[in-house]
Amino acid sequence: MKKIIIYSILSLSFLACKKNDEKVAETQAKEDSTQVEPSKSEADVAELIEFSPEKMTAYIQNKNPDTLYVTNFFATWCGPCMQEIPFFHKKMEELQGQPVKFTFVSLDNKSDWATEVSDFADEYNIRKHVVLLDGNLLKSEFFKDNFKTWTGEAIPFTVIKKGDRSDETVGSMSEEALNQKIKDLMAYQPASKNGEKKEITPSSVSKKALK
Secondary structure: OOOOEHHHHHHHHHHOOEOOOHHHHHHHHHOOOOOOOOOOOOOOOOOEEEEOHHHHHHHHOOOOOOOEEEEEEEOOOEHHHHHHHHHHHHHHHHOOOOOEEEEEEEOOOHHHHHHHHHHHHHHOOOHHHEEEEOHHHOEHHHHHHHOOOOOOOOOOEEEEEEOOEEEEEEOOOOHHHHHHHHHHHHOOOOOOOOOOOOOOOHHHOOOEOOO
16 A cells, blocks of 8 residues: 655645634735835754654654653644644743753745744744654654654644653643643653663754755
């Protein structure tokens, strides 16, 4: 049976997740026909980290028992994704200095990496926490191997993991739900194992300049 890539799976679901304010933005842009949108300079589009599916799998499957991993899959055009991002950002600031790693995985089209995704990273000051993932490279096995509940049919999706325990959420979360899930897993104390693999973080991956 032919393997299905993520954009084949998500194409219909993502349509229901587009920003509600797109028409408003278009109307506002047309109000002044003489106004010209300034072009982004190279300095505005700093390098972002791109993960291959294999590198993403290695990161998701981290077994470091001392670190809590909060990994959120999103797209900048997804309304529910953008609604919950402030909750993650607030919690990330609250937990600074603690063994918690927040990672935001963009599933935007590659054509939007240097614009929409870059702007998003700057807006929340989380550039070093944003990872680019080309959905065209993801096959059904990627979801089967890494997640219990997510088949790639909808976003946002969040997996919170510590050691051998994880919590998966398909769809957006309230601030209260996010706080409770993080609190519960932070309290979990998994047993340490010998021969544990070295932790993989976004900063350990070579950066690729966006074109």
